[in-house]
Amino acid sequence: MRQYVIYTRVSTEDQGKSGLGLQAQERDIDIFLANFSEAPWQITGRYQDVQSGGDNDRPELGKALAVVRKTGAELLVAKLDRLSRKVAFIANLMDDPKVKLRVASMPQADKFQLHIYAALAEQERKFISERTKAALRIAKEKGVKxxxxxxxxxxxxxxxxxxxxxxxxxxxxxxxxxxxxxxxxxxxxxxxxxxxxxxxxxxxxxxxxxxxxxxxxx
Known part of the structure; x- marks a missing residue:
């Protein structure tokens, strides 16, 4: 039986953005399981962090990876940037022989393609960081607490x-x-x-x- 450990992540900035909330992630995972996963399948665990994707030290992700390494289940995320926006972090996970990674929104992607998407995601993270700083400056100028x-x-x-x-x-x-x-x-x-x-x-x-x-x- 195919086993999955589901990992989702949101940050306070992501909560209200279309396509990045928990509901959207669960939708993508549901679609993957219904249409692209081998059957039968089983959910071994669910873990969720409310933390920036730029932080490598995420407690729930650590727990998810521990279960993956112990049971042989696959780590299932909705989108690659929900796992991380750092190329090195994702590359290290893919090089780990005890970690199998599946991305719901890219069900047929191989390791080479995931590396490319990881590089693009890292660029996006840098852009988001600058955009957030600009938004905070504008909010501060308007007197928003x-x-x-x-x-x-x-x-x-x-x-x-x-x-x-x-x-x-x-x-x-x-x-x-x-x-x-x-x-x-x-x-x-x-x-x-x-x-x-x-x-x-x-x-x-x-x-x-x-x-x-x-x-x-x-």
Whole structure:
């Protein structure tokens, strides 16, 4: 069975940008698993950092890589820049014989192509850094309290996580027994849909969403 360790990352600057938020990353990963992954597959773990991609020392990424090296699972990220924007960092990971890397948005990319994309991502990081500095200067000139904006973002993220944890705690009472009886993620999703149980966004259940609840409850 193909095993994956999913890693997602956002920074405070990324939160409101289209294509870079957690929802967009999860969407890309869902698409990869549904259309490009070998079946059957299993999610071994989920890890998330709220930190800049320019920082190599990220605690949750370290945990994810430890699981990958121990279990032989593949590290799955939505986009290469969610892993890092530094060429050297990505190159070292790809040279690690115990680390297998898959990028959802580039399902067929080989190591050579990933190196090229890593170089482009590093250039983008430098540009983003200068753009952020310029935006901060403009905000400061307008009298905006930058610390207040950051605190508001962090509080909003904490509220989102607390809500997700609470929902997972309720759902596991239904999903857990079905999983214990050996039902597949797809079968559990179908059962939830048949029972009229809606997801947190009011949509239908998928195997990936069931996997998220199990991982969060664990």
């Amino acid at each position: 930058l610390g207040g904006l950051r605190d508001t973002t962090l509080k909003r993220n904490e509220a989102i996580q607390q809500k997700a944890n609470a929902e997972a705690a309720k759902l596991i009472t239904v999903i857990g027994p079905m999983r214990d009886r050996g039902k597949t993620l797809t079968a559990i999703a179908e059962a939830l849909n048949n029972m009229g149980v809606a997801t947190s966004r009011g949509g239908d259940w998928t195997a990936m969403q069931v996997s998220r609840v199990l991982a969060r409850a664990a």
